[in-house]
Amino acid sequence: MIKLAGIDIGNDSIKLVLDGSREPLVIPNIIAPGYERHILQEEDSPWKALDVVIYSPSLSQRNQRYFVGQLALEHEDNLELEDTDNKALSDQSLIVALTALAYQGLTNQAAGPGYGNVDEVEYTLGTGLPVRSFPKYSQTFEHRLLGEHEVTFLSTPQFHNRKIKVSIRKVAVSIEGAAAMFHMATHDSLQVKDEEIYNGCIGVCEIGALTTDFPVIKRMAIDNHFSHGEQIGIATYLDAIIRDVEDAYGHLFPSRAKLAQRVKNRQFTIQLPGEGQVDIRPIVDLHFRRAAVRMVEMIKKRWRKCPDIQCFYVIGGGATALKPYIQDAAGAMKLRFTNDSEFLNVNGYLKVAKSRLNQSVPV
Ligand SMILES: Nc1ncnc2c1ncn2[C@@H]1O[C@H](COP(=O)(O)OP(=O)(O)OP(=O)(O)O)[C@@H](O)[C@H]1O
Numbered sequence: 001m002i003k004l005a006g007i008d009i010g011n012d013s014i015k016l017v018l019d020g021s022r023e024p025l026v027i028p029n030i031i032a033p034g035y036e037r038h039i040l041q042e043e044d045s046p047w048k049a050l051d052v053v054i055y056s057p058s059l060s061q062r063n064q065r066y067f068v069g070q071l072a073l074e075h076e077d078n079l080e081l082e083d084t085d086n087k088a089l090s091d092q093s094l095i096v097a098l099t100a101l102a103y104q105g106l107t108n109q110a111a112g113p114g115y116g117n118v119d120e121v122e123y124t125l126g127t128g129l130p131v132r133s134f135p136k137y138s139q140t141f142e143h144r145l146l147g148e149h150e151v152t153f154l155s156t157p158q159f160h161n162r163k164i165k166v167s168i169r170k171v172a173v174s175i176e177g178a179a180a181m182f183h184m185a186t187h188d189s190l191q192v193k194d195e196e197i198y199n200g201c202i203g204v205c206e207i208g209a210l211t212t213d214f215p216v217i218k219r220m221a222i223d224n225h226f227s228h229g230e231q232i233g234i235a236t237y238l239d240a241i242i243r244d245v246e247d248a249y250g251h252l253f254p255s256r257a258k259l260a261q262r263v264k265n266r267q268f269t270i271q272l273p274g275e276g277q278v279d280i281r282p283i284v285d286l287h288f289r290r291a292a293v294r295m296v297e298m299i300k301k302r303w304r305k306c307p308d309i310q311c312f313y314v315i316g317g318g319a320t321a322l323k324p325y326i327q328d329a330a331g332a333m334k335l336r337f338t339n340d341s342e343f344l345n346v347n348g349y350l351k352v353a354k355s356r357l358n359q360s361v362p363v
């Protein structure tokens with residue numbers, strides 16, 4: 001059976017949602033070179049120890065071993081994406097995406113395939129690219145995903161030495177931010193849920209880790225002239241916070257994801273050797289205030305250029321992080337925020353796949 005899924009290949013995290021399930025799978029977009037690790041106590045969930053070998057015709061290096069997501073978070077040699085990376089071409093993003101698809105395939109499979117056989121999972125996928133890279137890279141991106149890939153889990157608890165073939169049959173690529181609005185405007189059945197969004201002219205500011213997208217959507221169609229994207233996201237500011245905390249207190253966060261996790265959980269106190277503790281909140285405030293001012297300036301500029309815009313939605317993981325600061329910086333200008341804003345795109349991608357591709361999928 002072919003599974004229908006939405007996958008948001010984010011620079012910060014990969015989000016995967018299957019048709020019919022509410023809970024998205026989220027894996028931080030971070031990898032480290034894999035090796036035979038010493039296990040003192042096995043992790044309590046496979047998600048915490050994704051240790052894989054990946055074969056894919058789309059990767060420049062085949063059959064390499066990687067620690068992915070949580071397992072790479074604390075690793076000295078871990079790799080996070082930089083703002084010069086292009087997610088349509090990035091091997092790292094594809095490695096994490098294939099791991100997510102394989103993981104989901106094994107999780108939903110009742111039992112193994114029997115001795116010596118290989119599991120297989122087939123997908124029809126909806127996904128997306130930022131406004132700026134969509135025109136040039138959407139086809140390449142689609143072709144990199146399509147086809148047959150193979151993921152073998154090694155020391156991952158519950159999945160020891162299981163190999164699964166991930167076959168991607170069809171891919172629909174849409175645009176970050178725009179897909180999010182499609183999700184908000186429609187029910188799961190794709191019937192209209194919100195008339196204002198569905199029929200109006202809507203401005204969107206989608207703040208991701210490395211890019212911020214400003215699509216303008218008129219009656220659910222993307223406006224070619226006014227839509228815009230910026231190569232800046234929350235990661236730029238997280239990196240500045242990491243630097244300042246190191247300069248001030250000598251404490252180095254092992255990864256951006258680690259800092260983001262703390263900010264998300266509002267744990268602003270860090271432990272120093274010798275039982276000292278410091279509050280990094282003032283440093284976070286300083287940089288997030290700067291980020292918010294910059295975002296509000298960009299929104300104002302876009303809104304002035306396109307006065308037809310009726311309302312402006314601020315979404316993406318960055319919107320959750322910056323909401324109070326943006327509201328402060330926006331003053332009297334009314335902006336809209338939503339719950340679950342980092343999962344709007346992935347849900348939108350699933351719906352786009354449903355509406356564009358699903359008709360011809362055999363039941
Ligand atoms: N509640 C929160 N508090 C603080 N930071 C958050 C929160 N939610 C998300 N973030 C951070 O916001 C950033 C953007 O998250 P998001 O999931 O939108 O990025 P992405 O989709 O992976 O990246 P991109 O869109 O650039 O590819 C991430 O660095 C994430 O860690």
Ligand SMILES: [Mg+2]
Pocket residue numbers: 008010011176207208209316345
């Ligand atoms: Mg994103």
